[in-house]
Amino acid sequence: MNTRIAYIASNTFREAVRDRVLYNLIAFALLLSGAAILVGQISIDIEKLVVINLGLTAVSLFGVVIAIFIGIGLVSKEIEKRTLYTVLSRPVRRWEFIVGKFFGLAGTLVVNTFFMAVGVFAALLYVSHKFVRADALILVALYFIVLEFLIVCSLSLLFSSFSTPLLSAVFAFSFFVVGSFAEDLRGFARMAHGVTRWLALGAAYLVPNFSALNVIGSIAHEQPVAAQLILQNTLYALFYAAMVLSAAVLVFERRNLK
């Protein structure tokens, strides 16, 4: 990798750590251990189901919130505070800055997700006292969650490169919510007619398809995930994030700094 991108990425990671972003892990740990202890007292059959469902959903939500809250400031805050002046007056290309920021944020989320995953497995061990083969499916769900984060990171960065943090947050959350229902939206769109159909289809395919990336429900019931879906989701997420990042670069390359 281009060394400047690596330096920018690691500085972005350092900023997140110093801004105490990883403290969210404490809240996550409290939530998860509280839930594990609680369901451990109620029933035998569904406790595992609850821990997996709740744990993975929390991993996803915590991560999305972090991705959006850091991502929306990554470019606009640097323009606002003028910290960019002394970066872009060095041999740093504007696209390198965007890509470096992306990898820094994505790296932060991967590290955060790693610790959360450890927490989920610990909670699982606590309620069921052993691991079974099917628990490996949790890793697939976690992988999909990371793919989801890549898309959310790229979107936040895109909005950050032309909009204020507040508006960027609104845009990013809207994309996240609508994207979570992307498959329903596609279904509705196909039932419509005429211009509405094309507009709805366009919108349904424009938002990221987070429903395809969400396998939490099915793996909690120990249903296997097709290898084809893993490949498909990987390609989709990488392609989507790359497209959005390219758009962010295009916007940022033309932007006059304040």
Add this chain to the structure above:
Amino acid sequence: MAAIDIQGLEKTYMVGFWRKQPKCALHSLRLTVEQGEIFGFLGPNGAGKTTTLKLLMGLIFPTAGCARILGREWTDPEIKAQIGFLPEQPYFYDYLTAHELLEYYGQLSGVPAKNRKRRVEEVLRQVGLLEVRGVQLRKFSKGMLQRVGIAQAILHDPSLVFFDEPMSGLDPMGRREVRDLMEQLKLAGKTVFFSTHILSDAEALCDRVAIIHKGRLRGVGAVADLTSSVQGKVELIWQGTQVPASLKLLGVECHLTGDTVRAVVAENQQDAAIDALRRERLRLIAITPVRTSLEDYFVEKLRSAETTAGRTA
């Protein structure tokens, strides 16, 4: 090869709520700075100095025109390794320490890893921040940030530096140090291009200056040449409380402070004024030339520009 060759650089901002109203901050600027010069870019606030520097750094894009820096297109990213930039009122990542920031900027500028630590310490010492190198920048005062700004601009040993208002936010000692530093850079064969709105900052230091006002270049040359057209003034101080009648006749304004009188007279009235004091046997304490401030220079220059414009109309 000139260090900087600005060819008709122009910037119009769109202002107003709908960004429909054009506001020309820089009118077709043509300017050449030679290598090894200390070049002062002077103008009152809002003249277009920062706009020019931001254009040259590629932070904003010109409406028209182009420039060459060190013989290359100014948009060429490669030249950035050879130039240093101190922005106006600089601000940095405040979660980093001074040392970490410079280390990071050294990485971005391609300073080889084996020299980096030594070089960072060297510039920290040069700007007097070695003691506080481990302190987070959020705890730094404005003057200290200005010093960090200078350190990061010279960190990678550039052959051309751009300083935007380098003396602002500094105490008299700091200003002196910055002046010395610019002289050292010149001695080392570097080119220094800096902006200021204070003429005296430039006077002793610059080989040449350019004067810009309302986005238009008003003159380029040595400071003395530019200000020679402006009428000089002299301040006279004498003992006593008396003002000779002939001085009053000259229309000189006198200020009484304790048992001395202070008067400012035009240079060509100086002799007449001194003669008048002698005749009255008043004891002269001091004669000091009054420096023309840039503001005075502009008032003078603009007034003459307006009257000539009025005459031709």
